[in-house]
């Protein structure tokens with residue numbers, strides 16, 4: 001919040017009422033928060049907060065005073081949740097200033113305190129999709145220079161998932177930014193001020209990758225110190241050493257985690273019981289996908305926000321039955337496995353289930369009623385679960401034995417492992433259903449959530465109020481007879497308690513022992529000593545039973561939280577079971593096959609299909625996907641496939657298909673192909689199309705070159721590299737030269753399996769020089785009516801580019817098309833002439849050296865020189881002259 005605002009508040013505070021002074025104190029303590037001040041049945045906002053919130057939430061702006069100097073707006077307390085969620089989604093933070101005393105019982109001003117600060121990363125968003133995670137991230141740095149280590153911690157409060165990692169050395173910062181771009185947390189914590197020379201608030205060029213994180217929260221610098229933060233982690237988990245969590249020797253990661261816990265405490269987030277573990281993770285233990293590739297390949301989100309999710313691989317592969325399974329699918333897409341053992345174990349289990357319809361269906365059916373175990377547990381821990389949620393938890397727990405039994409029907413190692421190790425949590429299920437009634441009320445305060453027989457006193461009190469109410473009915477009956485007033489009623493309201501109500505017309509018939517309580521327009525209300533006695537009995541009984549219900553519920557909650565670790569473990573296993581079931585279902589349904597995975601440099605698939613495009617074509621009735629094959633071998637060649645062909649021919653689809661099939665196979669899924677052989681890939685790199693960085697003020701070409709630099713600097717011979725139309729964003733010869741040199745570097749130095757789609761036909765000449773490069777082309781058929789795309793990929797370079805043909809199909813005016821044809825002819829003629837004039841030997845040379853005309857002159861002069869006839873002095877002169885020419 002701007003300084004000006006704070007000054008305004010300070011000025012206003014000088015002459016404020018006591019309630020407003022509490023408000024100003026809260027505002028001073030939480031200057032970056034909107035303060036929601038509870039006054040009676042409303043939350044009120046004042047001054048700049050009121051102006052902003054009334055605009056954002058479209059509320060009426062009023063004022064506290066006649067002069068309208070104190071703007072104000074409010075939302076009803078009971079409906080506040082919706083408004084709060086909206087503000088949080090927009091990235092705002094909110095401090096709740098609550099009444100700490102019952103206004104009815106206080107004579108002076110009610111005491112108010114900030115009880116909780118809600119921020120995007122610490123509040124639960126009920127509209128969050130089952131597969132999405134709501135991460136709060138925390139990043140800090142230890143050391144300096146090359147010894148710098150960045151620590152990153154991530155917490156999803158809705159499920160309790162808590163993990164941390166590190167990025168060390170020179171590439172550490174870039175690694176951190178990339179990981180944040182992939183994880184996309186809703187809120188990022190960092191130490192205020194400049195850290196390690198870079199500003200996490202996103203003001204420096206290198207921090208542009210953090211633009212997507214809407215809420216960035218700076219906390220005091222000292223919070224991000226090992227001395228302060230690391231002990232917080234040890235205390236939270238009640239351990240002496242962090243080695244058991246894999247955090248031994250990872251102080252930066254532990255520090256980031258500790259700073260996050262500090263923040264949770266500072267914002268008064270209670271109930272962190274379900275955050276019962278912290279895991280150190282390393283990206284190298286999985287197939288690495290950088291943020292650019294995750295985006296380009298549309299693994300979990302469409303390339304451009306707002307587009308249909310149907311273009312994502314997640315959407316295509318999501319046949320999971322449970323929210324946990326969906327989340328694991330999403331996480332696996334972002335981090336496919338890199339170890340052969342893990343992949344094989346999954347593939348074997350998928351194969352077994354894919355081949356057995358009956359058992360597979362039994363398994364999937366057994367998960368029918370399984371709700372979000374992790375999120376329900378999260379709500380219990382955060383004390384936002386009522387009796388209904390606890391009952392929902394019980395229903396889910398009740399399904400587990402069925403799931404376990406279905407898993408045990410399978411025999412392969414992974415299924416056996418899961419079936420034997422999963423805890424069906426029967427004791428917890430039994431504990432809940434023993435305590436809570438089958439159809440509990442929404443809120444505990446409504447009463448009647450706890451079963452009969454759980455607590456003797458509760459049963460007695462309930463009996464008492466039941467008999468009390470019966471007695472009241474009897475009184476009503478008796479008094480009607482005694483007074484002869486047929487319409488006499490015993491009624492109840494919160495202010496007057498129980499009373500006898502008689503219409504005005506009958507008031508004369510009221511006996512003298514009735515005490516008048518209240519007079520209304522049409523009726524009179526009375527009480528009697530007998531009625532008062534019952535009233536006290538009933539109300540005390542109700543009050544007391546409310547207390548007992550609360551106590552029992554709290555005890556149940558505590559016992560459930562004691563078992564939080566077991567529940568989370570089971571939830572993880574259910575997720576794995578569900579995911580394997582989903583893969584098996586897809587394999588059987590869509591005719592996918594088991595890939596052969598090995599430690600080698602091979603990537604080969606026969607008659608493969610792009611899973612997303614194929615599904616979309618099927619759904620829209622848009623024809624059949626044309627299958628294609630790939631053969632790559634980093635060691636024996638071909639390592640580089642250079643794909644040419646017309647626009648719209650299917651080059652990009654072919655490239656993406658290759659990457660998607662690798663991701664799927666390394667996740668342990670079957671793949672849409674006749675056959676696939678995959679030597680494990682350590683990392684997928686993509687450089688495809690323009691990205692929305694342009695909107696952030698970096699040119700398309702700059703983005704392209706930055707991404708290409710990252711590939712050339714870090715790819716290994718076990719990586720898969722996809723380059724689509726590289727060099728397009730600059731002058732033709734610059735672009736061509738860069739593309740040429742890049743292909744050579746990938747081929748000669750890196751040896752990564754590379755798919756390179758290009759419109760530069762000149763590049764196809766590289767096949768003569770680079771032994772492990774093969775030309776491929778996408779085919780078209782020329783017909784009388786124009787070209788037809790066949791989408792088949794075959795060996796050889798494309799003969800023509802058909803750019804003008806495609807432009808015609810796109811509807812460019814005929815005049816422009818005709819003129820373009822003329823211009824093209826002129827250029828082609830000039831080129832042919834040039835080639836004809838050169839000798840055959842020169843022709844070949846020209847192709848190779850067309851980018852270096854200057855050096856060609858030097859080479860020619862050297863070739864002409866008669867070395868034997870030169871004196872040493874002449875030789876020196878020649879050398880000096882050549883050098884001068886080179887230097888220009």
Ligand SMILES: Nc1ncnc2c1ncn2[C@@H]1O[C@H](COP(=O)(O)OP(=O)(O)OP(=O)(O)O)[C@@H](O)[C@H]1O
Nearest residue numbers: 613624625626646647648649650651652653654791
């Ligand atoms: N194998 C295939 N079978 C059926 N349709 C395909 C196939 N490959 C691509 N297509 C369809 O052809 C269209 C163009 O594909 P794609 O974008 O891959 O072409 P491209 O060669 O990369 O074009 P450009 O060079 O203009 O980027 C897409 O709509 C795609 O769905």
